Every structure is written in C-alpha cells, then in structure tokens.
Amino acid sequence: MKxxxxxxxxxxxxxxxxxDLILKGKINLTFPEYRDFFHMCGLIEKExxxxxxxxxxxxxxxxxxxxxxxxxxDNDHYTFADDSVMNMFLKEIQELNITEINLEAxxxxxxxxxxxxxxxxxxxxxxxxxxxxx
Numbered sequence: 001m002k003x004x005x006x007x008x009x010x011x012x013x014x015x016x017x018x019x020d021l022i023l024k025g026k027i028n029l030t031f032p033e034y035r036d037f038f039h040m041c042g043l044i045e046k047e048x049x050x051x052x053x054x055x056x057x058x059x060x061x062x063x064x065x066x067x068x069x070x071x072x073x074d075n076d077h078y079t080f081a082d083d084s085v086m087n088m089f090l091k092e093i094q095e096l097n098i099t100e101i102n103l104e105a106x107x108x109x110x111x112x113x114x115x116x117x118x119x120x121x122x123x124x125x126x127x128x129x130x131x132x133x134x
Contacts, residue, residue: 001105005051006097007129012048014126015041021117027127028114040105040130047103054096062089107132 003011019041021027022034029037062085063071063078072079080086110131117123127133 001103001107002100003103003129004098004100007125008044008047008051008101008103009097011126011129012044014123015044017120017123018126021120021123026116026120027110028116029110033108033110036105036108037130040103040108043103043105047101051096055093058089058092058096062086062092109134 018027018037022029022037059071059078062080064081066072078089080089108131110133112133115127115131115133117127
C-alpha cells in the first residue's frame with residue numbers, strides 16, 4: 001500500500017483511539033482482521049521511527065543549538081537564526097510529508113456494518129487510510 005508520510009502520521013496518532021474503539025466493540029473485527037490490524041500498526045510504528053529520525057536530521061541542518069549541542073526550543077518549537085532559515089526548514093519538512101512510501105501491507109477489508117464510529121470524527125481519515133470499507 002502506498003501512503004504519503006503525512007498519512008502515516010495521521011494513522012500513527014490515531015492508533016490508540018482506534019484500538020480503544022476495537023476494545024469497546026465500536027469497530028468489530030474478526031480475529032484475522034484484528035491480527036492484520038495489529039500487524040499494520042507495527043509496520044506504521046517502524047515507519048514512524050524512521051520518519052522521526054529524518055525530521056530530526058532536517059532540524060539538525062536548520063535549527064539553533066545551545067552550547068551543549070541541544071536544540072533550542074521555545075514554546076515547543078525549534079528556534080532559527082531568521083525567517084529565511086525557518087522557511088528552508090519548513091519547505092524540506094513539507095517535501096518530506098508528501099513523500100510517498102510503500103508500506104508492506106494492503107488495506108484491510110471491513111464491512112461498513114462493523115464500524116460504529118460516527119461519534120469519533122477525529123479518526124475518519126485514519127480509518128479510511130487503512131481500511132477498505134465496503
């Protein structure tokens with residue numbers, strides 16, 4: 001399955017919510033579907049680690065560091081020498097986010113009757129990214 005990095009991030013951030021909905025029975029999976037879902041979660045976790053490493057490397061090229069070589073963080077954001085440096089950083093991060101990678105998995109087929117997630121709009125994008133709903 002081909003996914004853009006921003007899609008992987010969306011899924012990664014919502015996996016705890018999806019797991020909770022599975023445990024509560026709002027997403028009703030058979031054992032094989034459940035196993036496939038957790039296999040996909042493992043793949044997404046591994047890809048996220050690589051993506052985060054790439055982001056860290058990009059930040060290392062642009063963000064300011066203190067005397068100990070640690071990033072200078074202000075309000076949970078990197079600091080930059082000036083706006084032009086910040087814009088180069090943002091451009092490279094945006095290019096990374098739209099990069100498409102091949103995740104060694106297929107979308108998981110699931111019947112719409114197995115999804116009771118109307119009260120959880122924050123996970124719609126992630127569910128449609130990993131599940132083929134029929």
